[in-house]
Amino acid sequence: MAKKKSLIVKSPDVLVSWGKELPKAVFPLEKGSKAAVVVGRQGIPKLFIFDTFAFLDVLSKIDEVLFEKLSAEDYYSKNINPSGWLIDTIESKLPVNENYAKSLKSSIREAKKKGWIPFELIEKKFNLA
DSSP states (O other): OOOOOOSOOOOOOEEEEHHHHSOTTTSOOOTTOOEEEEEOTTSOEEEEEEOHHHHHHHHHHHHHHHHHHSOHHHHTOTTTOHHHHHHHHHHHHSOOOHHHHHHHHHHHHHHHHHTOOOHHHHHHHTTOO
16 A cells, blocks of 8 residues: 655755844844854744854843943843843853953053052052942
């Protein structure tokens, strides 16, 4: 007995790069960030996939908009602006960029050579701390 072929053709979901789904002018990601969208049969996004830096780009875009709209108190609220809190939490877990660390060390050496006074000493001297 031969099996009947189904008339319904199942089309699988498709993985599409972020740039193809969302134009760069609408929601740009930084160079090196990787993101994609899983699109269903009707072209409806079903799943978003981000590497850490792409996710930080998206959160930063949300955070920028909230910075403009919220009061300072609300902006720093974890409940009202979870994107800012999440950015800080993720960044605290990331390794320090080697170039940034080298630049910071170089700047500290230069400041010591020039005789700059650390802010902590100024705060103590003027009882600001």
